[in-house]
Amino acid sequence: MKKQLEDIGLVLSILLGVLLTYYLVRANIVSLTYGNIPLANLYLLSVPDPSSPFTSRSPEVVTSVVWDQRGYDTYFETSVLFLAIIGVLYAAGSSSLVEKGSLIATVIPRVITKLLFPVIIAVAISVALHGHLTPGGGFQGGSIFAVAPYMYLLIYGRSRLEGKGFRSNLLLFMRSLAVVLISLVGSIVLAIGFLTGVEAFLFQNQPKPPFSPIGFPAYIQLPWGGIFLFSGTLMILNVLEFTAVSTGFTLALIVIDSIAGGRE
């Protein structure tokens, strides 16, 4: 009787999900023929266009919206991750951070981990550094980076990972430093505007001609010719966010691994 009730509940919940998507299709929210909404066109047209006041001088619209148009919001989303990790560290306590005996993995995972470790880190850094030019950015690069220490943690255990420099205190320090620097970079234009008496905004990137005449430069002229494009705050914040997310994830994985007993 209970088993049949559970089956009926399962079927009803599947029907509920299908009805939800049917509503989304009927309301033209999920549609193949309906083009972009005006808000999407506003971003797609104004972000790469240097003559628009809302430009970021970057071809990548997603990263621009994350760090320029919506930068204040993203800062607090970074803070949520930071606070979650602080909460985990506090609740875990220091007494439970002892390593249990570790199992030696076979030769195939050990060799593959050694080979893939530098490759994953190189891909992660590339994704983060080109965040203002190609799909990707600080969040994505940091998430890719966290795979490398986690593989190492699973195959070799925590003491070997700490021998490679991934110590909890250092990771926590880097994490906190990155969050502080993000807020500093976000408020530097506002501080200059306050001191010189012109209008400026929090997390402002480029100058916005009718509203605010100051801002970060989009590129610098190199002394040997040519330019280096970094799109104002976008590249700086991507690198800082990469540091924050990668160290935060690594720290969380180390703590979860240690409280769950490591490899038995």
Place this chain on the structure above:
Amino acid sequence: MIETLLFYTIVITVGATAGVSLYGIVVKPHVVKKLVLLTVLSDAVNILVVLFGYYSKAVSPPVYPGGSLEGFVFPSSGELWDFSSVSVDPMPQVLIVTAIVIGLAELTFLSLITFKLGSLHKTLMFNRMEAEEE
């Protein structure tokens, strides 16, 4: 025709997955099962949100082609209109980039609480915990 069929198959599959995971979160008594189904639900919703921005003519990600660290030829207004008519909507992607990171933060915290619950009650089944209290 085949594209339409595939698109709506994906949409219905995602909806059904969301329904199943919601059912599991409510009904299954084991805490780890609830955690796994919570991540399945958030992934299903993320895919659904990405599908909001897709349409048949969209062949390009929301990145104007040709950017490099050595410079970028900023496009004119006409070129940007052409680009915006073939590019997907960037806003859903912006929303899920941060949603994934927040989801992992939440999962880390919940797994710690699960561990504490398990060491306190010696079980992770909610019905047995309730029986223990009575």
